[in-house]
Amino acid sequence: MTTNTETPTDTATALPEDADQLSAKLRRAAVAALPPERLMPDRQPAYVASWIYVFGVLTLASLAVVILTGVVLAIFGPSWWHVSTVGLFVNSLHLWSVEVFFFAMVVHLWGKFFMAAWRGRRRATWITGVVSFVVSVGAAFTGYLSQQNFDSQWISTQAKDGINSTGAGAIFNVTNFGQMLMWHIVLLPLVVVLLVGVHVLLVRLRGVVPPFAPTDHTAKETGADQASPQKITVKGVPS
């Protein structure tokens, strides 16, 4: 496959004198990097054939449920779920969607690790995935601190020691409910959604990692010089 260097067709509609616009340049760069058929493809390489591939999308779907139920909790305010049966139910949805989210994300991580999915200029995809996981742990943690119950009291008074030992306690005060609620409902969700967005765009940009070559497992990491990367050819329709 070749890098797409053709001028995207949409610039044909732009007037030549507008071609120097930052907006036009940005659009050209974006369309060149992620043309619509790559951003939302209708085909995947034939090797994309395992249930392990659904765990990325399951993670995204659970994140959607986490956010949706969180939005409902936000609409009615932080104390609603303690006094309303409907509120308690929405809180339960929020809690369990978080458990499903982490469940799916961990299975996704294991799968991507054993596929060595960072190969072929996909290292940034791996790194944004790991960072998303770490920030999600923080987002869940501040959620526990925002519950205003025994859990929050216990977790904040225990966790303060770890956070304080790093010096971060000077700024990030886990016993300050208002601050933790803000981090939980504004700052950390924003970061998680941004990171996940970048992660998904990187997946689309680089595509799904191809399998190891059949001989790869015998190779030594640095010594095995396969003079040229083999072309994986499959009988049948070429791509």
Add this chain to the structure above:
Amino acid sequence: MTTADETNGRRHGRRFNPDRDVAVWNGKYLPYDLVKEFLIALVVVTLLVVLLAVVFSSPDDHPVTVRSWSTAQPVDFAQTAITELDGSSAVANYGPPYNATNPGATQSIGPFSPERWFGVHHPIDTANDYVIAPLQTLPDRAALDASINAYTSASSSQQANWTTAYEKAVANATFAQGGLKVPSGAYGPVAPMISALTSMARSGALDGALLSSRQFYGTDYTKPLLFIADGTYLANLGQAQHLQGSQWGMMNETGNYPGQAWLWLYTLWYQVAPMKTSSNADLQVWAIMMLLTLILALVPFIPGLRSIPRWSRIYRLIWRQHYRDIS
């Protein structure tokens, strides 16, 4: 199809490394409806979450208040209060970000001590914030004011004599007829002060007086939380629920609910030497976890680690259809 750019990761002239580079995919592309997959996933997850919520609900144990604590265990409250007054409590000796009274309290690894570098940001003077100032908010307190003045104007050795004697005696105190009964002794003004504070706590007035913000609205519970955490009442509640750090409590939840299972590795380090007994355990565990997180993020760059997937050959199972196709 020329959509996905299965770029070979090799830089020009660099040898092919199977743990870093991939061969160009020239095989088939098959229909795969990503949007449909997402919608099905959304329905499945929603149904699963609704099912779990209906079956298991979610935990909501009542918080502890200074009032509920001092009502349930007034002697534990009084014991804690006297350590706040004489500066022997955990919070009084905590170090940054709350105070700098005990220079030895700061955690460090060699010269690395970020806690000290950041300094005091949420100052807590336990004697004043937890005992004296709250008592001064009480109405009609002529006798109490005399006690407070006697205490604050006494020499520090005199104060120490009173508080040490009281601290010993209060361990054998009882609570009856609405008041603390402490065996008589030379406690000076300390006994009436702690008695009054205990009554104030049991009335609920202390909860409000401890809020860090002296305005009408407040969201910062640092002071009351740290006070409550200094007593044994909260610790025993946590212990009973398997929530103590030494019980792998970080990943646990009240009752039989799953907790933050993803913290298993973080809480593991507290169970093993040297962190198990170290006074710098928190900083050590955080340093280990930061390092491990960095390693996880940088797996693609680390020789050996990045070869594990290839050596494990689990990929042969994942892509078994593909390998069948090309054999």
Add this chain to the structure above:
Amino acid sequence: MQTLTAVMGHMVGGLINLTGPGHYIHWGFIQISAANLVVIGLMVVVFAAAILIPFRRPGGRD
């Protein structure tokens, strides 16, 4: 209507009550709640299943 409210109340309260004393497994220095063990065990089972269960790709065998 009352029945519905009762059913709803029961539903949000959880059909299976997980409050009450927690069940913990002690194994050497390891302590883990039964609930967390189930979650982690399920992750391993689901991971293995995801790899082993045949996935029917469009137009493919298996």
